[in-house]
Amino acid sequence: MSGYVREVSRRVFAQEFRESNLTFKDGDDQYSPQYLLTPTGAKVNRLFIVGTLIEKEDIGTDSEYWRGRVSDPTGSFMIYAGQYQPEAAQALAECETPAFVAIVGKPSTYTNAEGTVFTSVRPESISIVDVATRDLWVADAARRTLERVKDLDNMDSNVVKAKEHYNTDKDHYSSMIREALRSLKEDL
Amino acid sequence: MDKTAESIKSKFLELGVDIPLEDIVERLDKLVTKFKVPLDEARRSVITYFLKENNLDRNAFFGGQSTTPDSRSTPDVKLNGIDEGGKWVNIKAKVLQLWDSSHESVSQVGIIGDETATIKFIKWSRDTIPDVEEGKSYYFKNVVSNEWNGRFEITLNKNTVVEEIDEDIEVISSPMAGAGDGQPAPIVNVADIAEDGKWVSIRAKVSQLWDNSHESISQVGLVGDSTGTIKFIKWTSAELPDLTEGSSYLFNNVVAQEWNEKFSVTLNKNSSIEELDEDIEVASSSIIFAGAMVDVQSGSGLIKRCPECKRALTKGACMEHGKVDGTYDLRIKAVLDDGNTAQESILKRELAEQISGITLDDAISMAADALDQGVVLDQMRLKLLGKYFTVTGSKVDRYILVDSIEPQDEMDMEMLDELIADAEMI
Ligand SMILES: [Zn+2]
Numbered sequence: 001m002s003g004y005v006r007e008v009s010r011r012v013f014a015q016e017f018r019e020s021n022l023t024f025k026d027g028d029d030q031y032s033p034q035y036l037l038t039p040t041g042a043k044v045n046r047l048f049i050v051g052t053l054i055e056k057e058d059i060g061t062d063s064e065y066w067r068g069r070v071s072d073p074t075g076s077f078m079i080y081a082g083q084y085q086p087e088a089a090q091a092l093a094e095c096e097t098p099a100f101v102a103i104v105g106k107p108s109t110y111t112n113a114e115g116t117v118f119t120s121v122r123p124e125s126i127s128i129v130d131v132a133t134r135d136l137w138v139a140d141a142a143r144r145t146l147e148r149v150k151d152l153d154n155m156d157s158n159v160v161k162a163k164e165h166y167n168t169d170k171d172h173y174s175s176m177i178r179e180a181l182r183s184l185k186e187d188l
Numbered sequence: 189m190d191k192t193a194e195s196i197k198s199k200f201l202e203l204g205v206d207i208p209l210e211d212i213v214e215r216l217d218k219l220v221t222k223f224k225v226p227l228d229e230a231r232r233s234v235i236t237y238f239l240k241e242n243n244l245d246r247n248a249f250f251g252g253q254s255t256t257p258d259s260r261s262t263p264d265v266k267l268n269g270i271d272e273g274g275k276w277v278n279i280k281a282k283v284l285q286l287w288d289s290s291h292e293s294v295s296q297v298g299i300i301g302d303e304t305a306t307i308k309f310i311k312w313s314r315d316t317i318p319d320v321e322e323g324k325s326y327y328f329k330n331v332v333s334n335e336w337n338g339r340f341e342i343t344l345n346k347n348t349v350v351e352e353i354d355e356d357i358e359v360i361s362s363p364m365a366g367a368g369d370g371q372p373a374p375i376v377n378v379a380d381i382a383e384d385g386k387w388v389s390i391r392a393k394v395s396q397l398w399d400n401s402h403e404s405i406s407q408v409g410l411v412g413d414s415t416g417t418i419k420f421i422k423w424t425s426a427e428l429p430d431l432t433e434g435s436s437y438l439f440n441n442v443v444a445q446e447w448n449e450k451f452s453v454t455l456n457k458n459s460s461i462e463e464l465d466e467d468i469e470v471a472s473s474s475i476i477f478a479g480a481m482v483d484v485q486s487g488s489g490l491i492k493r494c495p496e497c498k499r500a501l502t503k504g505a506c507m508e509h510g511k512v513d514g515t516y517d518l519r520i521k522a523v524l525d526d527g528n529t530a531q532e533s534i535l536k537r538e539l540a541e542q543i544s545g546i547t548l549d550d551a552i553s554m555a556a557d558a559l560d561q562g563v564v565l566d567q568m569r570l571k572l573l574g575k576y577f578t579v580t581g582s583k584v585d586r587y588i589l590v591d592s593i594e595p596q597d598e599m600d601m602e603m604l605d606e607l608i609a610d611a612e613m614i
Contacts, residue, residue: 009482011527028218048480048525050574102574104482125483127573132597136576139604140480144527146611174614181608184599 009048009104011141012038014075015176017047021117022165023109036107036119039166040148040173041159047121049077050102050129050137056092066092070101073138073180078120079103088123095128102129102137138184142177149173189216192231196238203332204315204346205242212238243293245273245334245343262330268304270342273335279342281307282325282357287443287454288404288423296320299385300328300342301359308341308385315346325357326350339384372440379415379471381453384446390453392418393436393468396582396589399500403507406497407431410584411439411453412470419452419584424508426456436468437461450585477533477588478578478596479526488520488540489565490551518548520568524577533579533588543577543593544568
């Protein structure tokens, strides 16, 4: 019997991802999965992003270590791929910028000396996609974010935790969603 | 706390599981000291954890007695006297049926009977108890009764002693016993199969044959009639002819089995199969799922199958037939993800060719050029990952067996307008 359940790839806009800084483990042993809880209550162990790769750079010293910046209508995601993400690192090394890319990856956080938390993505896969897929993703991410914003009034434990930690401003995120969706109409 | 840990350890020992004391203490200590859990609650939590780890039923533990019984104090009972879980009993019974087990942790599972009743029994692999044989009668000493979803079964454990006896135990006549006597079990609708261990006959069509990797299983898949579909398992030991996808059959004397609240039917030595001329209509259990393809799993791409049993080969060898000259096939095991659900989906050759644009012939020559079958999977991942698809198919266990797949490559403007309207309202 397999108790293994694959983690769902959450849809989070770059702005909300950047504004996230609360991580926790679900369970108390070393194999418990780690999650990033976002201000609208998304519990993220894996995420799916489609956006535009606007920068890439090999910042490795001994071995290749790629940093990329992927933008969506609300901001940008930082992605890092090194020897432990060989497929993704190779894809980054080979691809041109700018390019529409689809990324499946894990959220990662880094806290600097001042205590500021920076979020980034460790990609499991990076693939080149077309603009239609990118637009579909914006609508997809908007729908899932909208669902979470609507659920901000309920008592789900993740929502409660998120609101306590971030003091989430509903209007802030609903206007982010509206702008992202409007950008889809403007492009057409 | 040490006392609690020791009592947990000795209880598990009775069930035949030896858990290191320090593992129990560590878990217990963490809960009590670090997480301020009351000892009683912590104890329950630790027990639940290890029961789960070892695939054990709660009843066996919480209903069990606190000391190891010896067979002199354990009562001899008739099978119809088993009416609660967690009891230590001795039983004289005949082994009526052995089912092949597809779970590694189970060494033998089947049905035993006496003149009063029949009951399912389970023997775990971790306990070194000699195997029992079908048709022989035994004295089972120190077995534990379990209740599972309102039905009873008995579990052999570390303290169990099994002695073969000369006496041929007479067994109550029931559909279960009848099946062995060549009397066919009654024909039922697939949707009405709801009792574990019951012998039935069904008229059904083979709607799907799946890959299988257990050498004890000759075929596995889905059969259905107008009322529903059900998984079937045909054991190798049943020595039955192979079934063809799309053909309809009368399946005589198959056993209904429940695992994780889902039913399947197993075809065994007492089963028989007759192909029917008619084409049985199968209830549609089709579902639609739309999402992004977030993974193309290993085992996808160009694979080889055993020419005899169609199993996918691992390193050129079939689980059952050993090293064989396999035949090539294409398939895709994909994960589609809609942001709320990660859905595993299996695509057969035609569909894999359709969406990847790589035909089986292309794949074979690609692999030959690269001297590596893996290039096909790499190409498929490049082509498919991150794109949106809509699939229809039947949901079986955690998979969708895909009947059709369409790439989603255009925005549905109506949907977008609705979404915008929805976003304006908050
Ligand atoms: Zn074979």
